[in-house]
Amino acid sequence: MSRQRSNKRARKRRERGPELDVIHKELRERGPFAAETEADWDLPGLGQFRCVVCSRYFISRNALDEHSVSKPHKRREKLLELEAPYTVGEARWAAGLGPAPF
Ligand SMILES: [Zn+2]
Numbered sequence: 001m002s003r004q005r006s007n008k009r010a011r012k013r014r015e016r017g018p019e020l021d022v023i024h025k026e027l028r029e030r031g032p033f034a035a036e037t038e039a040d041w042d043l044p045g046l047g048q049f050r051c052v053v054c055s056r057y058f059i060s061r062n063a064l065d066e067h068s069v070s071k072p073h074k075r076r077e078k079l080l081e082l083e084a085p086y087t088v089g090e091a092r093w094a095a096g097l098g099p100a101p102f
Contacts (some may be wrong), residue, residue, distance in 0.1 A: 017055045020083045026052050027080075033064060053077055 017023075032052055040047035045059040051067055053076050058064040067073055092098035 020080055021085045023053060023055065023080060024085050033068070053080060 030052060033050065038047075044057040045063070047057055049058040049061060049064040050056070051058065051064060051073065054067075054073055056067070058067055086094075087101060089098060089101035093100050
């Protein structure tokens with residue numbers, strides 16, 4: 001029997017990228033294709049071309065544009081729409097503390 005425990009779950013977690021609520025926060029703060037302000041030599045395209053939705057870096061404006069119409073990106077955008085976090089208003093309404101937010 002191998003002593004090394006399978007790390008499949010942790011690997012899956014990493015591949016999936018950050019949790020959706022983290023991405024939602026970043027989207028609110030920086031918009032969908034925010035670039036790093038400073039060049040980061042460790043990242044593709046110096047970290048200047050980033051898709052926040054997928055939390056991926058691209059080597060050029062072109063590659064980012066191409067990605068933004070791709071299937072994986074659209075799939076993830078849809079997922080984000082479906083799993084929008086609750087607003088403060090909704091939370092208060094659910095707890096019986098405020099008016100319905102809709
Ligand atoms: Zn994307």
